[in-house]
Amino acid sequence: MMEACNLVTVHRVTGAISVPRIIRVRSHSPSTETVYVRLLLGQTPKQWEEAAEALAVALRAERVGVERVRPQVIALVVQRSEPFTEVIVPPEIPADSEVVDLSRVYLGETEHGTDWCAPLIGQHWLIAGATGSGKNSIVWMVLRACAPLVRDGLVRLHVVNPKGTELNALRPVCYRYAESDGIVEVIQGFWETMQARKRVLAEQGRRTFVMSRETPLDLLVVDELGAVTGYGDRSLTRGAQAALPLILSQARALGGSVIGALQEPTKDVIPQRDLFSLRVCLRVTSAAHVDMVLGEDMRRRGALADEIPNVPESAGIGFVVRERSRTPVRVRAAYCDDSDVAELVRVAGWPVSELARTGQG
Template sequence: MPKAFRNQGIEFRAMKWAVRHPGMVSVPTGLAAAAAEGVMTLGAPTAGALAGGVALGLAGWYRGHPASFDAVALPRLRAFRRRWLTYVGRRWADILTDCELITVNRRTDQVQVPRIVRVTAASPSIDTIMVRLNRGQTPTVFEERAEALAHALRAERVAVMRVRPQVIALVVERCNPFDSDPIPAIDIPHTSAEVDLSALELGDTEYGTPWTLPLVGNHLFGAGATGSGKSALLWDPLRAMAPMLRDGIVQVDMVDMKEGMETEIGAPLFHRRAIDFAESVEVIEGFRDEMKERQALLREQGARRFTPSVETPFRVLQIDEMGMMTGFGPSKEVRDVLRLLAEIMTQGRAPGFAVCGYVQEPTKDTVGVRDLFTQRVCLSVTTQGHVDMVLGEGMRLRGALADEIPLGDDYAGTGFVVRARSRTPQRVRAFYQSDDDIRDLVAFVTGDRPRLHAVA
């Protein structure tokens, strides 16, 4: 084929663009047709009033119910704006040209730019750009140029994900929504009436709103490398539940497989506490036995679900460094522990028994009961695969770049969760509690009352 010395006609390029982006043609055309029909049928004043009512309704939705608007409408509006203002046409082509990510057809000398298939923006700080590669390109080429892409896009970082043959996803982290300073611990609630076990406040979201987590009726799984801030996931729920701990409405058992170093400062908070493997098995088995007793009591009362009270407290089992109990201990004892935990986690919802487990390595070999946890938090982890292991398949592709979170005090407690009633990851940062904060918590909860049980 001879080389072309002229560009394709603009009318043919426009037709190709319209075929590739039918929504950008059909939606404005449909709106214009609907407006014209409305004016012809109802008259200009009535049609204008209807349009104004729709606009007013959207404004009312935006102002009156931010949660649903931010979950449903805002990601679509944000994605539309980013697609057609940030990653549009010539600007996109110039960026890929500067980053040496274009190809040139050797027969026609035509410059070929990898085409954007779709843009999503589930959060204010992260975009996901689906890109169709040119023939002859591989994802590795983009991986090697990821740092250059990040600078060209003025982003913190760019991650490259393989989606399917000839299609990749560029996950663009535009900014870190949190300051380098840690978020200070919240004030301790004064009374049990102020505590909502279905919405414990643990930190802030990337939207600047409170990050809440339902613990009652759920099991919490937190994963993160050393230095990621997992301790915040241990102490923050206790602070949020402090009045109920004080009043005996919540009782917490603690298994600390760091030989007690993490929890010694807060030891008086716990109903039972163990710091070695043998004692830990006893605590877990005792927790299971209490659950069985509670089930029998509720069955006698004809109740299908418990109500937190002093007589039937909400029971929580926290396991720090859970992998030492479920993956690295003696094989027979590990099997026993997994059986006990599986029993608790499959039956504990109705009688009011919850498990919180914290690990560094979230693989199935380490935590065989991983899939039984209903609430997940992924802090900074060491590999890409760990993200999907914790949050669910495809979460990294959707923007949960937990493996890209640097370790250190500036990012401690930062991670990702999956938003309720959606498959959208959301970045969060947990409150930081200093040793003095934990001492204040102990003083508030215990006062002068004796501990319920000695250390197991």
């Protein structure tokens, strides 16, 4: 096989064929394998990268990624199959708040055929992916779970939507919402809410947050986190840059969660990466983005997020890292179409004015 892919060397004089040695094979998931190979003298990782497509054909794999491990050793990340060939339909919105379990929010499925769930209370989520990769579907899924809680005043939505698209459907059910002007106010307002919460918890003599009408879960959704903290307008980024790290580091214990979407991992966001307990890497445009989002070695262990085809059929597919074993898992978010979104807005529909009237603002 290596011979067919031009990855062997032939001795000029003796004609002896040298074949690269396979050091070990690891499988971290049902759909991928990592094959560690020692390069032959004179070979470069680049040669293997160029042969990746031929290798995939030869191995009858969907695709092969090449990772540099150390000088002379590379890892071939072989994705055997695509476990997700169909769109996943979201479950019904629960009718009652009582049955919603925010310690286990259903987001979609894993490649193991199990539910992909994540805790929301006291957690922050980072969703990275190129344009059209399906970042919104994760936001919609968590909001579907939260819809009855929003209606009942147990969850408040703070939404920052710099692009002004899609998420504007949420405007009627948001506690605070901003597109361009007012973004800093929403973020700083969120931080002030958290500080006020700290005082309330102290007065109540509580050390931990319990979700209630008096102390609702405040959820800050920031679409385009990069625009807000990184390459956006100066005055905007400075205000947000000051408040966001404080929110990320302190809000957890106070009933504040942040969900940030990101097209490209930037230097400004990545230092705060570890403050996000759930990080999702959907299709990205560069191999380097994968480890920036998921953590060191995750691409080598199988998270070929940069190799997810840029086609609508692949939207919502990505990787998360299973914390205990530090292995990447391929996941697919369920897809909320326009009517699913309209339904969640209808269920959540508690007008902002009512919140103000009852003095919960």
